[in-house]
Each structure stands twice: as C-alpha cells, then as structure tokens.
Amino acid sequence: MPVWEVLGKRKSGDEFELVGGIKAPDVEMALMLARETHFRHKEGVAYAVRRRGDHELHVGSYGGDVLG
Template sequence: MPEYKFNPYHQRIDEAIEKAQAPFDENDTQWPEWEVFVQEKRGDCHEWVGSVHAPDPEMALLMAKESFIRRQPCVNLWIVKQDDVHATSYQDADMFAPAFDRKYRLAAGFKLNKPASVEEDD
C-alpha cells in the first residue's frame, strides 16, 4: 500500500490517497532562484544580499522584501532570475590580466619628494 499523508483538519482522505499514487515529479518541487540586490541610499550601488526561491517576479520581490530588508534601510530592490546571470569561468581569469605594463598611468608610480601643502595667509 502506498504511503500518504493525511491532515486531520482536512477531511479529504480520498484525495490524499489519489495524490500519493500519482507519479512524483521532482522538478515541480523547486521554484526558480532569484538573486536579490539592495540599494540602501539613493546614489549608492546596489549590493547583492542573497537569493530567494519564488514562482514569479512579484512573489520574488515580496519574499526578498520580507527576508532581507525588514531591519535595514532600503530605497530600491532588484531581483534577477539566476538563469539570466551570465559569468565568466574561473579558468578564464587570464583574460583580465593587463596586456601591457602600464604602471606609468597609476598615481603610485610618481613619487613626491615633499608633499604639497597649502599655506594660509593671516
């Protein structure tokens, strides 16, 4: 006899038995994952704070609001479906190395003998 779960508060034993006999699809148990970005003040950058599982963008916004901004300031909230995020692989890290040595462009390459100072006239 197949296993079934019965909630005594809902008098639908026949429905529970029928559902237990239906084939189980694991893909139906997982909602898409959404990445959550929060902007604390206007003009600040959005920062990643975590992720939520939700069936649609509206529910993802609601779940993100309840999960991540209940106790911190927020003026804007972004959610992005994880499947829509594209990234480079760690094996391609050499593509970020500079092609030429350009230390002359960095301010650290210039040394001052005496730091500049502003003198005030009284």
C-alpha cells in the first residue's frame, strides 16, 4: 500500500510543512485519513498529501473555517 506524506499549514500565511505520514490506496482515501488523523482537533488552516517520492501536492478541500 502506498505511503503518503501529510502536510499542513498552521496559519494562513505559512508554507506547507510535513506533519506526518499515512498509508492509503489512493489520493481520496489519503486526504480523508489525513484530515481525520492529523487535523480533527483544528490544528491548522489547510492540509495536503503527497505520495512519498512524488512532487505533486494534493490539497484537501476543507479550509480554515472547518480545520482551524
């Protein structure tokens, strides 16, 4: 199963930074797991995942009003 890096922004002006990793079969599941495991307590304003070894960033659809 692919490993995905989880990235987050604490504040709106911040750059994405690595906050953890998860295993998921596809990008949709990776985004859902990232939100539920790393941002469920409003730890930031944006989140994204990137398959380990790739450069493409997949930004989550929930924004700061929901996350932070």
